[in-house]
């Protein structure tokens with residue numbers, strides 16, 4: 001998605017060799033006009049899949065998921081990060097290791113909001129090592145729901161998550177795929 005790549009080139013900053021900061025338009029301050037374009041692009045790619053629910057993870061996926069849901073006309077469920085396993089039985093639980101914080105979280109979704117009748121599109125801002133996406137897929141599987149695929153805004157293709165998930169048969173659609181990046185040279189895209 002050229003508009004998104006241009007914006008990353010213009011406003012993204014690279015920290016170290018593996019963290020891309022896009023907090024001026026994607027995950028702190030949010031450019032909703034750009035989100036609308038992102039939502040329309042996800043709809044174009046997943047239009048024929050019969051998606052009836054969008055699943056994301058708090059916090060930074062929520063804004064994009066909500067705007068995308070306006071294109072799909074379906075509800076959004078966000079998985080909640082919880083510090084404790086001590087939760088009542090009405091939830092699906094999985095464990096996720098956070099790429100940006102290095103912590104392990106339990107991540108939960110209420111059984112009321114995900115079930116076998118659902119055909120789920122997962123939406124997230126970044127795909128790096130794939131832990132967040134694998135956790136969300138685990139929740140979809142626990143619920144007996146169908147997975148239509150995953151829509152990712154920025155995939156760091158030099159990290160292993162995308163390739164591993166695609167090789168397992170998951171349909172992963174990323175709008176910008178970063179081949180490499182550095183503080184000195186900025187961001188280079190796959191295509």
Ligand code: 5GP
Nearest residue numbers: 018019020099126127128129130131132161
């Ligand atoms: P993964 O679980 O695939 O390793 O990482 C995905 C999660 O980590 C995303 O939900 C995102 O919040 C965060 N993340 C991973 N890489 C980056 C990055 O380069 N920049 C930012 N801002 N967040 C990232």
